[in-house]
Amino acid sequence: MDAQTTQRGRDENKPQPPARRSQQPPEHHQTGEQGGGQERKPKSSLRDRLREHWILSLVGAGVLIVAAIAALLYWLDVRDYEWTDDAFVAARSFSISPKVSGYVTEVPVTDNQHVNAGALLAKIDDRDYKIALDQARAQVAAAQANIDNIQAQIDSQHEQIKQAQAQLEQADAQLKFAQQEEARAKDLLEKGAGTVQREQQTHSDLNAQQANDARAKAALIAAQLGIKTLEAQLESAHASLQQARAQQAQAELNLQYTNVTAAQPGRVVELTGAVGTLAAAGQSLMMFVPDDIWVVANYKETQLADMRPGQKVEFTIDAYPNRKLTGHVASVQPGSGTAFSLLPAENATGNYVKVVQRVPVKIVVDHWPADLPIGPGMSVEPWTKVR
CATH class of the missing domain: 2.40.50.100 (RNA polymerase II/Efflux pump adaptor protein, barrel-sandwich hybrid domain)
Incomplete structure (x- = not known):
């Protein structure tokens, strides 16, 4: 009895190994209204959920189909357009x-x-220019008066020419009569019926009439030369008048330019x-900005394959994104923008790198809104329908 008790005490003093954990999962209890614990149900599958909520499933499927159709239609429509954000309003401001x-x-x-x-x-x-105009008008009047004076001299000279011609005709008649008288006196002298004195007298009269006739001819020539001189002066006066009128016109223009x-x-x-x-x-x-404004869109050269004048364009202005405007392509510039710059690119080098160029396209707007202040330099985003 004493030995067994001693052995039992030794066994109690030995260290005991740790207890092995149970492989069974702990029980989960739920506290319900009934107060009793129940085992948790397994999760339902996706198919079971779809069957359970079949109305929501149909609605979701329909939404996906509509979205796919809308995306397809949008892509089919967008592919017919060319878009760029490198566009602006342009005008010939001066x-x-x-x-x-x-x-x-x-x-x-x-x-x-x-x-x-x-x-x-x-x-x-305009006071100085009014004075200049008055001076020009006075010069025109003086030039016109000079022309009238020369014209009067020419008319007078014509009368002198007529008088000289009449005197020449008279001298010719007297010369002819003197020649006849001198011939008769000489004939009578030869026949013995006349005197030497008479013959000498008629000869002297003939010489006098010849001198008178020569003087009349010289007077006629002088009168004719005088008319040419006056006509030359008249031409010069007309030129002076034209010059004065030109100065008057310039003075009138200068007055208008004020x-x-x-x-x-x-x-x-x-x-x-x-x-x-x-x-x-x-x-x-x-500076002055005309009402005639348009849009210049710098499209990439790779976007111009199907772009032609007359194609419809829709665009918005960045300042007014809610207003959509329409227009059409007027023309495509025959060359890139850099080709007409002050320092065009020189690509004939060893380190050439190809860069897609921009080509300006002129877009004429159908109707600009009258209630919006739109001017050159404002940014535009155009969509050009090319197909």
Whole structure:
């Protein structure tokens, strides 16, 4: 009894090995309203879920089919268009400058104002130009008076020519009579019926009439030469009149140039002219943007295979993305943009790298919106239907 008790105490003092964990999974209990634990059901498969929610499955499948059809239709439509974001509004803007110099006395326009063709943009002091016009008109009047004077001299010279011709005819008649008288006196002297004195007298009269006839001829020639001189003076006077009239026309133009007007409808921008400014001829007073504007789209050269004039274009302006505008292709530039730049590219080098070039395409807009301020330089995104 004592030995068994001693052996049992030794066995209790020996260290015991750890207990082996059970391979069975722990039981999961659920606390329900009934308070009893139940075993968890296994997860359902995807097929079972689809069967369980068959209405939602049909709706989802229908949405996917509609989305696929819409994507296909969109792709079929988009592939017929060429798009670029390298486009902008363009116009032939120019500077407004006076053609004559002077002080600016009036500027009836302001910045960004729209004006019609012929509207007054600025006015130059015109007092000097009115004086110049009066002087030119006086020169025209003087030249005209000179012509009238020469014309009167020519008319008088014509009368002198007629008088000289009459005197020449009279001298010719007297010369003819003197010749006849001298012949009769000589004949009578030869027959013995006349005297030497008579023959000498008739001969002297003949010489006098010959001199008179020569003088009449010289007077006629002088009168005829005088008319040529006057006609030459008349031509010179006509030239002086034309010159004076040209100066008058120039003076009238200079007076008109004091009114700087708009040659076409458009908008005034960058106004620098002000009343009191001394403006020189050719000095810029303002910039002018005509109403005639268009779109320049720089398409890649790989996008031009099917692009032709007349094709429809739809585009939006970045400033007004909610407004879609329409137009058509007017022309395609025969060459890339770099070919017409100040320093065109030179590709004949050993380190040549091919780069897709941009070609400007002019797009004419059907109708610009009147309620939107649109001007050159504004960015545009055009879609050109090429197929």
